[in-house]
Amino acid sequence: MNYPPRIESTSLKPGCNIMTSGYNVNEGHRGQVLGPDAIINDTVRYNFPPPMPTNDTYHHNPDSIQHWLFEGQLNLIGEIDANVNYAAKGVDKYDPLPPIYLPRGYGGVAIIWKMNLDSIIKTLDDGRERIQCVEVLGKDNNNLILISIYLPSTGSRDHYEEFKDTIDQLNEIVLKYQDTHYIIIGGDLNEDLGNIDRINKRKDYLEKFVKETGLKYDNEGKTFVKVNGEECSELDYFLHKLGKIKPTHKQVLNSVMNNTSDHHPIKMKILYGISNDADCKNLTKDCTNRAVKWDKVDIDLYVAITNEQSDSILNMPLETLEQATSVLEQVHGFLNDAAATCAANKPRYNAKPKLNVWSPDIKLALDEMRKYYAQWVKQGKIKDPENNIYQQRLRTKKEFRRQVRIENAKVKDTEKQRIMETRTKDTKLFHQLVKINRKNRGNAIMDLHVGDICMSGEQNVMEGFKQHFRNLATPEESTVLENRQYHQQVEYEIGLITEMVKDKNIPPATLEELQKAIKSINKGKSADIYGITVEHILHAGKNLEMLLLNLINIIFKEGKVPDMLKEGLLTPCLRTKARKHGNKLQRNHCITGTKQSDRNNCEIKDQPSSTYNTKCNSTRIYSRLRTGKCSITGRRNIP
Numbered sequence: 001m002n003y004p005p006r007i008e009s010t011s012l013k014p015g016c017n018i019m020t021s022g023y024n025v026n027e028g029h030r031g032q033v034l035g036p037d038a039i040i041n042d043t044v045r046y047n048f049p050p051p052m053p054t055n056d057t058y059h060h061n062p063d064s065i066q067h068w069l070f071e072g073q074l075n076l077i078g079e080i081d082a083n084v085n086y087a088a089k090g091v092d093k094y095d096p097l098p099p100i101y102l103p104r105g106y107g108g109v110a111i112i113w114k115m116n117l118d119s120i121i122k123t124l125d126d127g128r129e130r131i132q133c134v135e136v137l138g139k140d141n142n143n144l145i146l147i148s149i150y151l152p153s154t155g156s157r158d159h160y161e162e163f164k165d166t167i168d169q170l171n172e173i174v175l176k177y178q179d180t181h182y183i184i185i186g187g188d189l190n191e192d193l194g195n196i197d198r199i200n201k202r203k204d205y206l207e208k209f210v211k212e213t214g215l216k217y218d219n220e221g222k223t224f225v226k227v228n229g230e231e232c233s234e235l236d237y238f239l240h241k242l243g244k245i246k247p248t249h250k251q252v253l254n255s256v257m258n259n260t261s262d263h264h265p266i267k268m269k270i271l272y273g274i275s276n277d278a279d280c281k282n283l284t285k286d287c288t289n290r291a292v293k294w295d296k297v298d299i300d301l302y303v304a305i306t307n308e309q310s311d312s313i314l315n316m317p318l319e320t321l322e323q324a325t326s327v328l329e330q331v332h333g334f335l336n337d338a339a340a341t342c343a344a345n346k347p348r349y350n351a352k353p354k355l356n357v358w359s360p361d362i363k364l365a366l367d368e369m370r371k372y373y374a375q376w377v378k379q380g381k382i383k384d385p386e387n388n389i390y391q392q393r394l395r396t397k398k399e400f401r402r403q404v405r406i407e408n409a410k411v412k413d414t415e416k417q418r419i420m421e422t423r424t425k426d427t428k429l430f431h432q433l434v435k436i437n438r439k440n441r442g443n444a445i446m447d448l449h450v451g452d453i454c455m456s457g458e459q460n461v462m463e464g465f466k467q468h469f470r471n472l473a474t475p476e477e478s479t480v481l482e483n484r485q486y487h488q489q490v491e492y493e494i495g496l497i498t499e500m501v502k503d504k505n506i507p508p509a510t511l512e513e514l515q516k517a518i519k520s521i522n523k524g525k526s527a528d529i530y531g532i533t534v535e536h537i538l539h540a541g542k543n544l545e546m547l548l549l550n551l552i553n554i555i556f557k558e559g560k561v562p563d564m565l566k567e568g569l570l571t572p573c574l575r576t577k578a579r580k581h582g583n584k585l586q587r588n589h590c591i592t593g594t595k596q597s598d599r600n601n602c603e604i605k606d607q608p609s610s611t612y613n614t615k616c617n618s619t620r621i622y623s624r625l626r627t628g629k630c631s632i633t634g635r636r637n638i639p
Helices: 115-120 159-177 201-213 277-282 299-314 321-342 360-378 388-421 427-439 458-473 481-501 511-519 534-538 542-558
Strands: 019-024 028-033 041-045 084-089 108-114 121-124 131-136 143-150 181-188 231-233 236-241 266-270 447-450 453-456 568-572 586-593 599-605 619-627 630-638
Touching: 084 115, 084 131, 108 115, 108 131, 108 143, 115 121, 131 159, 143 159, 159 181, 159 201, 236 266, 299 321, 299 542, 321 534, 321 542, 360 388, 388 427, 447 458, 453 458, 511 534, 511 542
Parallel strands: 143 181
Antiparallel strands: 019 028, 028 041, 041 266, 084 108, 121 131, 131 143, 181 236, 447 453, 568 586, 586 599, 619 630
8 A cells, every 4th residue: 555755844943944754654754854044944854743734844944855655656745735846756766667566665755845945946856766956045156955865775685786876876966066065965874873883885885985075974862763662773864064054963852752653853953044135034924015005094194205205316317218217116116115104004913724624524533632632731731641631632633633634635636536527618717727826926937948948047037938929929921922012011101100200309298197197097906016006106296296207208208118117927818709800810918017917918910901091191109107007198199
């Protein structure tokens, strides 16, 4: 029978903890926790049955797991929590086993982490099936390599050759990264480095590797327990090469009551800085902007603050498009700050998560758990392992969590089956899945393939998207004579319009036009990615209106709009009905601007005839400045 991995978390200090663990159907749960932290990093190897996820280290931080799953079962790791990502290897990764034949598991490794840490964790391909590596980005390019390893035991005929091969792989990884990275290796080494009386070829080879690479470790106590309960050897270690970083001594947690494995947990702490302080602060808080309740905002104070800030910016030079971009960035900042200062937002109540499932078995288990918990509290919360009430409290708590996990698994299986059996064009289910996916914040696109080119990094990915949609918008050379003549006519008319307007001065917009445009904006819309809404401008003072007027006139003068006002998110438009005016192929996209959340439908399609009126004596030029959810439009008729 194949069992899913079981995970436990301990009451560690907040940080970015990495856990490696493994499951043994005969021995229970075994694993290690290691990883970086912006303040304190707790590194633990533990092997006891898991409770439900709580607001502790495992819930908030990335974890890495050493498991006993085969390659076809690795998806079970992703079901531990809906908000985690992982990199895993099964022991059959390079020699897959058929699903009809799965022997007793062994030797797999993995690393999981919270999705909001995707930006600082990168999976590495180094090592084979018994080694899993990730890179954690640190401050000043001082990155950290975390390695989860599971060395072969002596149970197989070729165990010594397998042991040497795994050590050689580990040696190559250490030599590759030792000059540029900090290194932490955690796992079950299956050899006792502290027992000087035990001498064998495996141990000699391991000690030679540790000495040559300059790795350090601690011998703090025996971690392996025999069947009769006798502690006999120390097999679990943290090998590290951390330079000036001083880790704490390894701790053997041999008093964990609910430990059902034959290995004791071990723990270590290090101080480590993550690459970006701003990112570190945002790891444990909601990254979305709060909606401002304008009916509870002190409008007079908001007007006073915006007037003061606008007045200081009005004195700045504003004659070029680059200067306009700089001014817009400052406007975003002080509008958000002023609204946050004047808003009466109540602090969020961090309530415990409620159960998403319910069943009669859960109800019975919950009632029994509450019953013994009340008796335990009445006795004074005595944590005596020999106390019967305390034992019953632990038993009922474990049973309650087991029932919840069972019900959650049933719900997931039902949902998967519904997705597999649904019809192809089920728009309701499609939007449900999109909504669920959007809730998982922190998803970062690390690589983008455009044609045969792979682009990595945020800037390169953005350039790749631009290139892709530029190609979509570029018309192909038509082989049909009618289409070719049409495009030539359009280009000729564009040239005429350019000649007509290039020497014409656009009259500057007036304050009355601007005020009229602001009052006509739809209110109550959601904020853009900068947190700006229509109300930010509508309730601002007169000085901001003068500042916006100057920006609009600069755009009229230059004939260009700043790039930051043209950026947006491009998503497909789902159309359920065909258009009545024809069956021409259309490519429809919805652009959600960074300065607006309203949608503009952009259609790239073939036109049967010219849409330009060649008899028109004037051309109307529209210059649009979008700030927040507003659309401030200036119109000029040019003869």
